[in-house]
Amino acid sequence: MKKSLNNEYYLLRHGKNIHQTEKKDIVYGYPDDIPPCCLIEKGIEESKEAGQYLKDKGIDLIICSDTLRTRQTAAEVASVINHDKEKIIYDARLRDSNWGVFCQKDKKEVWNYYDNDKIRAFEIAPPEGESWNDCRNRVIECLDELEKKYDNKTILIVSHSNPLWLLEGTLNGLSDQELLDGYSKIIKTGEVRKI
Numbered sequence: 452m453k454k455s456l457n458n459e460y461y462l463l464r465h466g467k468n469i470h471q472t473e474k475k476d477i478v479y480g481y482p483d484d485i486p487p488c489c490l491i492e493k494g495i496e497e498s499k500e501a502g503q504y505l506k507d508k509g510i511d512l513i514i515c516s517d518t519l520r521t522r523q524t525a526a527e528v529a530s531v532i533n534h535d536k537e538k539i540i541y542d543a544r545l546r547d548s549n550w551g552v553f554c555q556k557d558k559k560e561v562w563n564y565y566d567n568d569k570i571r572a573f574e575i576a577p578p579e580g581e582s583w584n585d586c587r588n589r590v591i592e593c594l595d596e597l598e599k600k601y602d603n604k605t606i607l608i609v610s611h612s613n614p615l616w617l618l619e620g621t622l623n624g625l626s627d628q629e630l631l632d633g634y635s636k637i638i639k640t641g642e643v644r645k646i
Contacts, residue, residue, distance in 0.1 A: 454622045457598050459605045460646045461508065462615045463501050465516075465524040466494025467640040476558050481549040481580070487519035497641025498524040502531025504643050508605060510534060514597065515609040516545035524641075525609045544593040547611035551580020569634075573627045583627075587617040594618065612637050615644075622646055 468488050470479055479488065490498065501524070510532055515525040522541065529536045553561045565571045576582040590610070597606060608615070616637045620630040623646075638644055 454624070456622075456646075457602045460594075461505060461510070461605070461607045462619060462638060462644045462646060463505075463524065463528065463607060463609045464612055464615055464638045464640055464642055465518075465520040465609065466490045466497040466501075466527070468494050468520050471640055478550045478553050478556055478558055478561060479547055480554045481551075482543070482546050483518045483520075484555070489519050490523045494520070494524070494640060495527060498527035499531055501641050501643050502528040505607065506532050510607050511604040512597075512601070512606045513539045513609065514545065514593070514606060515539055515541050516547070516611060516614075517541040517543050518546060518611075521545070521609045521611065525607075528607065528609070542593055544589040545608065545610040545614055548583065548586045548613040549581045551577040553577055553580070569631055570627060583613065583617060586614055587621060590614045590618045591621060594622075619644065619646055 468490050470477065470488060472491065505528060513525050513529060513534060515521050522539075525539050526536050528534070529539060550561055553564065561577065562569070564577055565575070573583045576585060594608075608618075610618075616630065616634070619638070620633070625633070
């Protein structure tokens with residue numbers, strides 16, 4: 452069952468960075484790489500294009516993960532839509548999944564830990580990390596807080612692939628298995644989706 456919301460939401464995944472190019476098989480650091488992972492030129496372009504798409508949507512608020520790549524994305528969008536960058540709200544609950552001891556390692560190590568059974572990642576956290584359910588709970592907590600605080604606003608949430616995938620799927624009433632089955636349709640870098 453799809454959840455009814457008081458506000459209108461747009462989801463935006465940060466623009467492209469080296470983890471979609473030369474480090475595509477490497478897990479992000481948590482909460483960010485050292486040094487922090489920044490947008491590449493293509494990611495900046497994607498962010499500006501997202502801003503153009505959002506220009507006439509009447510965005511009242513921008514809520515953003517506090518990592519560099521999402522902050523850069525939100526700033527580019529804010530410039531295009533004439534939103535005061537100083538009013539962007541940063542929230543650590545919108546950070547990417549925390550893969551614990553697997554951060555900065557090959558993604559194969561993560562899935563070997565789960566015996567290549569990805570459904571287990573919903574319930575079992577990697578050492579020093581969090582499960583997908585943990586990630587989902589903090590993102591939903593953030594959304595619930597927005598729902599209590601605001602009414603009839605148009606809100607842009609700038610985050611990462613897994614938190615946005617979990618948020619969108621949960622709001623659409625998808626089971627964990629349905630979420631996994633649809634993983635190939637995960638939000639792309641610089642993509643905007645309305646929920």
